[in-house]
Amino acid sequence: MIVLGIETSCDECSAAVVQDGKKILSNVIATQIPFHAPWSGVVPEIASRKHTEWIYGVTNEALIRAEKKVSDIDAVAVTSRPGLFGSLLVGLSFAKAFSWARNIPFIAVDHMLAHLYAPKLMAADGNEDSIIDYPFLGLLVSGGHTIICRADNFDDITVMGTTIDDAVGEAFDKVAKYYNFGYPGGAVIDKMAKDGDPNAFRFPIPSLHKGGFTKSANGHNHQVHRYDVSYSGLKNACINQLDIFKKKENFTNEDIAASFQKTAIETLLRPLLNAAADTGLTTIVAGGGVAANSYLRSRLAEEKNLRCVFPPLDLCGDNAAMIAGIGYHYLKRGESSPLNTTAQARVTGFKKKYP
Numbered sequence: 053m054i055v056l057g058i059e060t061s062c063d064e065c066s067a068a069v070v071q072d073g074k075k076i077l078s079n080v081i082a083t084q085i086p087f088h089a090p091w092s093g094v095v096p097e098i099a100s101r102k103h104t105e106w107i108y109g110v111t112n113e114a115l116i117r118a119e120k121k122v123s124d125i126d127a128v129a130v131t132s133r134p135g136l137f138g139s140l141l142v143g144l145s146f147a148k149a150f151s152w153a154r155n156i157p158f159i160a161v162d163h164m165l166a167h168l169y170a171p172k173l174m175a176a177d178g179n180e181d182s183i184i185d186y187p188f189l190g191l192l193v194s195g196g197h198t199i200i201c202r203a204d205n206f207d208d209i210t211v212m213g214t215t216i217d218d219a220v221g222e223a224f225d226k227v228a229k230y231y232n233f234g235y236p237g238g239a240v241i242d243k244m245a246k247d248g249d250p251n252a253f254r255f256p257i258p259s260l261h262k263g264g265f266t267k268s269a270n271g272h273n274h275q276v277h278r279y280d281v282s283y284s285g286l287k288n289a290c291i292n293q294l295d296i297f298k299k300k301e302n303f304t305n306e307d308i309a310a311s312f313q314k315t316a317i318e319t320l321l322r323p324l325l326n327a328a329a330d331t332g333l334t335t336i337v338a339g340g341g342v343a344a345n346s347y348l349r350s351r352l353a354e355e356k357n358l359r360c361v362f363p364p365l366d367l368c369g370d371n372a373a374m375i376a377g378i379g380y381h382y383l384k385r386g387e388s389s390p391l392n393t394t395a396q397a398r399v400t401g402f403k404k405k406y407p
Contacts, residue, residue, distance in 0.1 A: 053383065054120060056128045056150070057376025058111070060103045060143030061135030061163050062196070063087075063094045067111040068372035069118035069125075073380030074174055078117035079366070079373040082110050085236065092229035092237070100138030107146045114372070125156065127388070129379025131370075132160035133396035134196065140395035148391050157388040159379040162207075162399065164192050164199065166374040167339030169206055170363040173377050184361055189333045191324055193348075194340035195221035195238070197402055198320070200279050200327050203337070206381050213279025213323045216260070216406040220320055221342045223283035227312055230291045231305060241309045242345050248310030252300040255289050255315040257322065258282045260406065278330075279323040280404055286315055317348050328358060335359045344368040 055073070059066040068079040084102050088094050115122065130147035132140060144160070151158035168190045190209060192199040198220045200213040218226070221238055228237025233244060260277035289297055290312045300307060328336065336358055342348065344365050352360040367374060382388065 053126045053380060054124055055376040055380050055383070056111070056114070056125045057372035057374070057379060058107070058128065058130040058143045058147045059163065059370050059372040059375050060107065060139045061131045061370055062139060063099045063102075064370040065103050065106045065110050066370065066372035067107075067114035068376050069114055069120055070173070070373055070376035070380065073377050073384070074172070076173055076373045077120065078114045079371055080110050080114045080117065081366075081369075081371055082106050089235045092235045093225060094136070096136045096138055099136055100142055103139055103142035107142060111146070111150075122154065125150075125154065127151075127157040127159060127379065127383050129159040129161050129375050129382075131163040131166070131375055132389075132393055133162050134164065134399045134402065135395070135397065137395050137397045140397070144393070144395055152391060157383055158391060158393075159382050159387075160389040160393045161375050161379055161382075163370065163375060164197060164340075164399070164402065165207055165209065166378045167192055167194075168203055168209070168337055169378040170339050170367040170371075170374040171337055171361045173363075173367065173373055184335065184337060187333060188335035188337050189324070189327055189331065191320075191336055191338040191343070192340050193220050193320065193338065193342035195219060195225060197340065198281055198283075199402060200324055202331060202333070206378055211401050212327050213277075213281065214402060214404050216277070216280055216282050216404050218283040218287060220281070220283060220316055221340070223287045223316060224313075224342070226287055227290050231308065233305065233309065238342055238345065241313055242347070244306045244309035245313045245347065246310075248304065248306030248308070249300060250310040250314040252303045252307035253290075253294070253297045253311035254299055255286055255297050255311060257315060257319050258285045277404075277406070279327050281319055281323055282406070283316065283319070286312070286319065313345070313347050317345065317351060320348070321351060325355070335361065337361045339363060339368070341369045
């Protein structure tokens with residue numbers, strides 16, 4: 053079965069053609085980075101307008117690269133949540149029109165679930181990683197979300213922990229913007245950190261002690277926020293209290309980047325490893341833009357008792373291949389979405405309050 057995927061949840065305009073939920077025949081990603089770089093962040097109105105301008109051409113290019121005609125497409129899958137509302141509506145409207153004109157199934161997809169599916173995809177040459185069996189722990193890390201979850205199927209996740217304030221990728225972007233490091237912040241800081249001293253600053257890792265106790269995944273009593281994270285304190289320390297935490301007098305911007313990155317990732321790893329210990333699950337699947345971070349990958353590689361699976365770098369960020377891939381499995385189960393499906397900017401449970 054050939055599925056066309058459409059992804060416009062933020063600032064990447066992407067279309068892909070995927071066969072049988074596995075083989076990527078094409079995956080076209082048109083980035084808007086140059087248009088948002090002057091503001092060091094995504095401007096929603098610019099994003100939606102660029103999607104409107106590009107979506108037809110990007111989809112046509114995906115069909116050409118896949119060597120498929122419109123008549124070869126069996127179904128269309130599209131991101132419907134979460135994301136920027138205006139951007140989502142562009143992709144949804146285009147996908148609905150495509151589905152209606154061809155009289156083929158339409159599938160609305162939660163793109164955070166699709167991020168967890170991304171490592172299951174393979175290139176057209178047939179190269180594929182080993183099978184990833186359910187259940188596993190999911191680590192979803194991006195500019196908008198930080199989620200630790202248990203995945204029991206492609207569309208069945210239980211959120212164990214999330215952020216109580218900023219997402220990890222958001223913290224990277226805000227620190228990079230303040231110091232004028234460049235955009236996008238996550239990629240720039242990762243690159244700068246390679247030439248910096250990660251111990252030049254000893255930034256604090258937050259302790260979320262409030263909120264009482266609850267039953268954890270292994271049935272024991274643990275603090276309510278055992279699997280949650282917070283980045284507002286780290287961001288504030290790095291931006292407004294730099295001198296308080298310095299351990300090196302003649303520091304560089306690269307030292308700031310390396311020290312911030314180390315603390316940001318260690319903040320993430322503590323609840324993730326708590327979840328692994330409490331559930332007994334030994335496979336961790338990562339997804340989202342921050343899954344491309346080299347320090348995160350190297351630190352998880354040190355955990356010899358865990359199998360940590362990352363998507364290829366080109367599938368870490370938002371892309372349509374993962375949308376088409378997961379869409380196939382809804383079709384296989386006989387499910388599709390009504391054409392009156394609309395966009396959702398947020399998903400309940402993907403962020404928590406404190407305490």
